[in-house]
Amino acid sequence: MLVDLAGGWNPMWGRLAWSQIPYDNPILAPLFVAVVVGAILVLGLITYYGKWTYLWKEWLTTVDHKKLGVMYILIGLVMLFRGFIDGLMIRTQQAWAVGAHSSGVFGATHGYLTPFHFGQIYSAHGVIMILLAATPLLVGFMNIIVPIQIGARDMAYPYLNALGLWLTAAAGALIMISLFVGDFAHNGWFGYAPIFELQYSPGVGVDYWIWTMELVALGTTLGGINILATIIKMRAPGMTWGRLPIFVWATLSANVIALTSFPALQVALALIAADRYLGAHFFTAGLGGNLMLYTNLFWIWGHPEVYFVILPAFGMMSEIFPTFSEKPLFGYITMVLASMAIAGVSWLVWLHHFFTMGAGPYVNSAFSVATMLVGIPTGVKVFNWAFTMYRGRLTFNTAMLWAIGALFLLLIGGLTGMMLAVPAINYMVHNSVFVVAHFHTMLLVIVYAIFASVIYWFPKVFGFKLDEFWAKTMFWLFSAGTVLVFVPMYMLGFMGMTRRLDYVFNTVWHPYLLVMEFGIAVYMLSVLAFVALLYVSIRDHAKNQVGADAWGTSRSLEWLTHSPVPFYNFAVLPHISARDEVAWRRDNGIDHVQPDHYEDIHMPNNTGVAIILGGLTFVLGFALVWRIWWLCALSLLAIVALVIYRSFKGDPGYIITAAEVEKMEKEALRREAQISK
Amino acid sequence: MSHDQDDPTLHPEVQMSTSQGYFSGFAISSILMLAATFLVTSHAVPPFGLLMVISACAGMAIIAQIYFLLHIDVSEHNIWNTVALVLFIPLFLITIGLTWWMFSQLYLHTMIMPGMTH
Numbered sequence: 204m205l206v207d208l209a210g211g212w213n214p215m216w217g218r219l220a221w222s223q224i225p226y227d228n229p230i231l232a233p234l235f236v237a238v239v240v241g242a243i244l245v246l247g248l249i250t251y252y253g254k255w256t257y258l259w260k261e262w263l264t265t266v267d268h269k270k271l272g273v274m275y276i277l278i279g280l281v282m283l284f285r286g287f288i289d290g291l292m293i294r295t296q297q298a299w300a301v302g303a304h305s306s307g308v309f310g311a312t313h314g315y316l317t318p319f320h321f322g323q324i325y326s327a328h329g330v331i332m333i334l335l336a337a338t339p340l341l342v343g344f345m346n347i348i349v350p351i352q353i354g355a356r357d358m359a360y361p362y363l364n365a366l367g368l369w370l371t372a373a374a375g376a377l378i379m380i381s382l383f384v385g386d387f388a389h390n391g392w393f394g395y396a397p398i399f400e401l402q403y404s405p406g407v408g409v410d411y412w413i414w415t416m417e418l419v420a421l422g423t424t425l426g427g428i429n430i431l432a433t434i435i436k437m438r439a440p441g442m443t444w445g446r447l448p449i450f451v452w453a454t455l456s457a458n459v460i461a462l463t464s465f466p467a468l469q470v471a472l473a474l475i476a477a478d479r480y481l482g483a484h485f486f487t488a489g490l491g492g493n494l495m496l497y498t499n500l501f502w503i504w505g506h507p508e509v510y511f512v513i514l515p516a517f518g519m520m521s522e523i524f525p526t527f528s529e530k531p532l533f534g535y536i537t538m539v540l541a542s543m544a545i546a547g548v549s550w551l552v553w554l555h556h557f558f559t560m561g562a563g564p565y566v567n568s569a570f571s572v573a574t575m576l577v578g579i580p581t582g583v584k585v586f587n588w589a590f591t592m593y594r595g596r597l598t599f600n601t602a603m604l605w606a607i608g609a610l611f612l613l614l615i616g617g618l619t620g621m622m623l624a625v626p627a628i629n630y631m632v633h634n635s636v637f638v639v640a641h642f643h644t645m646l647l648v649i650v651y652a653i654f655a656s657v658i659y660w661f662p663k664v665f666g667f668k669l670d671e672f673w674a675k676t677m678f679w680l681f682s683a684g685t686v687l688v689f690v691p692m693y694m695l696g697f698m699g700m701t702r703r704l705d706y707v708f709n710t711v712w713h714p715y716l717l718v719m720e721f722g723i724a725v726y727m728l729s730v731l732a733f734v735a736l737l738y739v740s741i742r743d744h745a746k747n748q749v750g751a752d753a754w755g756t757s758r759s760l761e762w763l764t765h766s767p768v769p770f771y772n773f774a775v776l777p778h779i780s781a782r783d784e785v786a787w788r789r790d791n792g793i794d795h796v797q798p799d800h801y802e803d804i805h806m807p808n809n810t811g812v813a814i815i816l817g818g819l820t821f822v823l824g825f826a827l828v829w830r831i832w833w834l835c836a837l838s839l840l841a842i843v844a845l846v847i848y849r850s851f852k853g854d855p856g857y858i859i860t861a862a863e864v865e866k867m868e869k870e871a872l873r874r875e876a877q878i879s880k
Numbered sequence: 881m882s883h884d885q886d887d888p889t890l891h892p893e894v895q896m897s898t899s900q901g902y903f904s905g906f907a908i909s910s911i912l913m914l915a916a917t918f919l920v921t922s923h924a925v926p927p928f929g930l931l932m933v934i935s936a937c938a939g940m941a942i943i944a945q946i947y948f949l950l951h952i953d954v955s956e957h958n959i960w961n962t963v964a965l966v967l968f969i970p971l972f973l974i975t976i977g978l979t980w981w982m983f984s985q986l987y988l989h990t991m992i993m994p995g996m997t998h
């Protein structure tokens with residue numbers, strides 16, 4: 204042992220012990236029982252209906268970018284729900300534990316959560332929402348849509364794509380298991396030196412946090428490489444840079460950020476791991492370490508990361524506004540330049556997260572100005588969207604409502620961001636709930652864009668539309684919740700309420716906190732509306748079937764092929780002749796022309812290697828957290844061996860013959876003809 | 881731009897890789913890292929000198945890795961490597977340079993000087 208560990212350690216089990224299982228916790232123990240019962244039920248049902256082979260062949264071993272994307276989105280939605288429950292718990296504690304006379308249960312002096320648990324919940328909430336909900340949801344959409352939009356059959360590296368998914372799944376599993384085995388970090392989602400050092404956080408919580416973040420970072424970096432290679436190398440003939448759909452440009456700029464910034468996070472976390480595991484002193488005050496160096500390294504990644512998540516959301520909005528305005532996107536070129544400019548500036552502003560470090564007027568002013576520069580390209584985008592809608596034939600279906608809602612949130616979030624970028628203001632509100640309200644408004648832009656995309660692209664992937672009534676109900680409930688939670692939060696921020704309070708000393712704030720609690724209840728209703736939306740839409744799917752162009756006014760290439768998209772995407776790779784290819788073909792009356800003959804299609808084979816690597820990585824992460832060294836060595840060895848094995852084996856792929864393609868195409872066309880009747 | 885099915889081992893960037901190159905890259909960076917670790921743990925040099933020496937080791941390790949492991953050069957057939965390099969160098973300068981600037985200003989204002997703690 205290079206470091207002194209509190210509590211026991213033995214070679215066989217590392218730090219694991221029965222006392223680490225919180226079976227006496229009044230919230231976690233029943234939850235654990237519910238999870239086990241639920242899992243047995245699901246596994247039982249799969250066995251009962253004999254779906255294991257289907258699941259393994261069609262989903263778990265797939266390298267199809269659409270199925271991987273769907274699984275990314277499923278993981279994202281599950282984690283979004285988990286993060287939402289965390290949020291609900293935080294809000295409830297703050298609405299309850301107000302003033303010295305508030306009651307306390309479950310061992311808490313005030314409210315129902317002890318500070319120890321409260322800290323873990325807000326830390327997990329942040330990590331989950333940014334890295335395991337927003338990021339997988341966006342990566343999922345990029346995965347599904349980008350190859351179809353550029354006219355490719357799959358990603359450049361289908362196997363790497365699967366690997367990225369299973370690494371993300373491993374990270375999700377690791378953070379979930381921290382609920383039931385051990386505990387989670389209480390240092391917030393971004394971590395603070397020196398609280399995450401071993402002396403101050405002797406448990407395993409910080410280790411869970413480190414390895415979860417490392418795994419997502421690895422998965423996202425690999426995914427970024429793949430998407431960049433796909434966009435650069437796999438475009439259909441005629442798909443020049445000037446004709447690239449705008450969502451592809453947004454994805455490109457986002458993944459340039461991912462590729463260049465995620466390594467900084469990985470290094471920062473690895474250095475904490477060196478401190479905690481090897482007894483190094485990178486971020487301690489003694490022996491030459493530097494506390495603020497951690498904050499610096501983290502935000503070198505952290506700020507680019509927030510643009511990594513907002514740029515694809517901007518891309519989604521740029522696809523949805525033109526479709527439902529029946530006009531081409533206003534200012535395509537400026538939109539592309541704005542995305543690139545935002546990506547560029549995102550590397551230059553990270554110090555605005557620690558203006559209060561005290562680097563002095565020169566440094567603070569420089570970073571303040573750099574931060575405000577972001578407003579220019581963002582403003583360009585907002586005006587472009589407004590001009591796209593101006594004098595258009597607007598259809599207010601739910602996708603459009605979400606997109607317009609995102610626009611309003613962007614305005615509020617952008618303006619409060621500008622305020623925060625002024626160091627004089629920042630010194631007043633830094634680490635208050637005003638900042639929390641700012642970045643939630645911004646992240647809600649992303650959530651709105653994601654739900655807009657769910658409505659917009661669902662028919663493309665599954666072949667039927669979602670129910671409009673329940674979609675609208677969900678939208679209005681969600682928006683009501685947003686107003687009720689975040690308007691009071693801004694107000695509390697101005698009143699000086701600091702973030703992350705497990706006990707609220709000032710009773711004047713109580714009414715606001717109660718309004719927020721009510722707001723979160725309304726959010727809960729919108730979650731139920733979402734479930735109803737899925738249920739009703741799947742029940743009535745036969746009524747809502749769509750053809751290739753689900754909205755009738757679509758513009759980009761993904762609407763050329765059938766809905767649902769066949770696994771080979773396009774029977775014959777299209778030749779691109781215009782920026783909005785489908786709109787161009789529609790205008791020229793050639794949108795229904797079918798190819799006169801088909802050719803063989805070369806597709807990649809499925810592989811079980813990716814999911815096994817994901818499983819082994821989870822084991823490695825778990826073993827590292829609990830310091831079970833033999834298991835670390837074993838799983839790492841297995842991972843390396845498997846990677847080498849796979850790279851020597853390679854994948855020759857397989858051929859779908861022209862005759863088979865023709866048969867499947869006939870079938871799809873027959874289905875389409877039936878719908879239009 | 882379509883998916884070409886030629887032999888991937890014939891690509892120029894694959895042709896450039898040899899096990900000898902990989903091993904030398906690995907060996908050189910390992911030796912440099914061990915040397916730096918030894919210098920730090922043994923306090924062989926005064927703090928400021930240490931900073932210089934391990935920075936120099938890090939710089940050499942970067943060059944060795946770029947050359948032996950990543951095969952980055954500016955030749956025609958490796959145009960994407962050049963693109964990566966053009967992207968990387970400004971970012972490297974920005975992150976290191978601005979970090980250096982903000983911390984030197986911080987030390988100036990808080991009167992902590994590197995090495996004062998020793």
Ligand code: HEM
Binds near residue numbers: 512575625634638
């Ligand atoms: C107009 C553009 C923006 C400006 C000028 C801006 C400015 C700022 C500033 C100055 C802070 C630091 C506040 C403090 O801690 O004192 C901040 C925090 C933050 N911003 Fe923004 N921001 C902008 C856009 C965004 C976007 C697009 C996102 C994400 C989608 C975002 C997410 C965040 C997050 C996550 C934090 C703080 C995280 C934390 O402290 O936990 N911001 N922003």
Ligand SMILES: [Cu+2]
Binds near residue numbers: 506509552553556
């Ligand atoms: Cu920022």
